[in-house]
Amino acid sequence: MKLHLNGISKSYSGTSRVGQPAERVQALQDVTLTIPPGMFGLLGPNGAGKSTLMRILATLQEPDEGSVHLGDLDVLRQKDQVRQTLGYLPQEFGVYPKARAEELLAHFAILKGFTQRRSRREVVEALLRKVNLWDVRRQKLGSYSGGMRQRFGVAVALLGDPQLVIVDEPTAGLDPAERVRFLNLLSELGEHSIVLLSTHIVEDVSELCTRMAIIHQGKILLEAEPLQAVAGLRGRIWRKQVEKSVLPALERDHHLISTKLRSGRTLVHVYSETSPGPGFEGTEPDLEDVYFSTMAGHVDHAYPEVR
16 A cells, blocks of 8 residues: 655735735645655655645544545545554644553544553553553653653554554654654554654654655655765765854855764764865765755766655
8 A cells, every 4th residue: 555645735814904904825835745555755855745645544634635645545535533543643743641541542442443441441551551551651741751652643643554654753752762763663563554754853854764765845846865865975975074154155155065073173064076175085975965965966876766
């Protein structure tokens, strides 16, 4: 089963000036993707249109144009059937702080159709063990850390063994240890389902996803396998340590894609087909270089389509 998006567009009414009609804000523009089983990363900055696309796929919002199919299901016209096989963890979700995890998950299980007490108890225990919350199942959710709440959200999303799991900015705000636990959990999910990971964190996609797309201003700029995209940049990324004062000249004379502060000096990465000049050395590219090169308009390689 694959998720097919074809020509998805969505716009909103923007703010208006006094006496002037409101301008339309284009959130998504002709988004076309094929998402196979496994982990798929949707990478882009805040405001790129990721959350709008996630809400459309989660049957919470209608596009202006386009179609979405999950296997034989029409996502836009067969919402009830899609929701039976969908797990969704939004960027922000509320929990009842005084509720205990075991009790609240059981309540969600009833809503999902687990009406038999025994089967409901079994599925609640299995999911809380899966997300490593069984030992704290009787604690109130208000006492959970951010990572624990995210893992509880995954348990809710996994009710009913969904074939499509959507997670929107799941690691934002997590400490390093919780982030690792959470990414390991998502990686396990990708072995059995389509898991769509929306994020602005390059490392999340680099560590998890077998395929990815980069979105900016509502448009898909690149769809590729991460390793293949990185390989396509070999020989084109150059680096140099410079003083901060020379950055304006570098930006004027070269295709500067990123800067990092290192030991009090600035390390720059430049995109160039040949050596940019004295002091630059070639460097092995990574997915961050792919991301910034794509955002700057330097990556336009053709990658194989998903079959």
